[in-house]
Amino acid sequence: MELDVLAFGAHRDDIELTCGGTMIKLADQGYRTGIVDLTAGEMGTRGSVEERAKEAEQAAKILRVQCRDNLSIPDSNIEINRENKLKVVEAIRRYRPKLVLLPYWEDRQPDHAHTSQLVFEAAFLAGLSKLDTGQPKHRPQRLVYYKCHYEFEPSFVVDVTEQHERKMEAIRAYRSQIYNPNYPGEQTLISSLEYIESIEVKSRYYGGLIGKKHGEPFLLREMLEAQDIMSFVV
Numbered sequence: 678m679e680l681d682v683l684a685f686g687a688h689r690d691d692i693e694l695t696c697g698g699t700m701i702k703l704a705d706q707g708y709r710t711g712i713v714d715l716t717a718g719e720m721g722t723r724g725s726v727e728e729r730a731k732e733a734e735q736a737a738k739i740l741r742v743q744c745r746d747n748l749s750i751p752d753s754n755i756e757i758n759r760e761n762k763l764k765v766v767e768a769i770r771r772y773r774p775k776l777v778l779l780p781y782w783e784d785r786q787p788d789h790a791h792t793s794q795l796v797f798e799a800a801f802l803a804g805l806s807k808l809d810t811g812q813p814k815h816r817p818q819r820l821v822y823y824k825c826h827y828e829f830e831p832s833f834v835v836d837v838t839e840q841h842e843r844k845m846e847a848i849r850a851y852r853s854q855i856y857n858p859n860y861p862g863e864q865t866l867i868s869s870l871e872y873i874e875s876i877e878v879k880s881r882y883y884g885g886l887i888g889k890k891h892g893e894p895f896l897l898r899e900m901l902e903a904q905d906i907m908s909f910v911v
């Protein structure tokens with residue numbers, strides 16, 4: 678199965694929380710999308726692995742992705758080693774995406790920073806013909822970074838006004854993780870009321886930067902070439 682866009686996340690709710698609106702918008706636009714979660718989330722304070730797998734499956738339906746894989750790399754211990762690089766290379770070669778979404782390279786959660794580095798390196802390695810995984814080589818044309826906790830100056834913002842409600846529905850599918858007064862157990866940053874409210878506020882903030890109601894920010898490492906600057910005024 679060939680995809681247009683493949684999004685990599687360290688944990689099962691990362692994509693929904695950071696670029697869920699954009700994933701829905703891509704599907705709305707007719708692109709083929711997929712998600713690869715690196716870990717099964719076994720170190721999470723709340724919810725079991727089985728619970729989180731069911732939640733991720735439900736959220737994937739709302740995001741309308743073609744596939745959602747899990748690489749079963751140990752949670753809270755995403756090491757940038759050969760074994761893990763090859764797992765990511767195999768996923769890239771399996772789905773042959775034109776564009777890869779990955780976390781910004783600095784974050785308060787080390788798993789996110791390590792995922793960023795791992796996917797960055799694997800995206801390059803996947804294009805080496807002498808690296809044998811039994812699959813044809815493939816190098817994505819573009820790596821696009823999404824924002825987790827730490828701020829960056831975005832290269833662009835995607836208008837997700839029409840997708841916002843569905844994005845919030847996908848986030849709420851993570852009943853064990855997100856604010857849920859009926860769910861027992863220890864509270865975390867993600868499970869607080871303030872956190873879910875902050876998603877709303879940030880979405881409005883980034884939307885405001887482009888004159889829209891809701892937006893999601895992204896960062897590119899390389900410079901974008903403008904073929905037709907009139908496309909900026911359409």
Ligand SMILES: [Zn+2]
Pocket residue numbers: 687688691786789
């Ligand atoms: Zn995460």
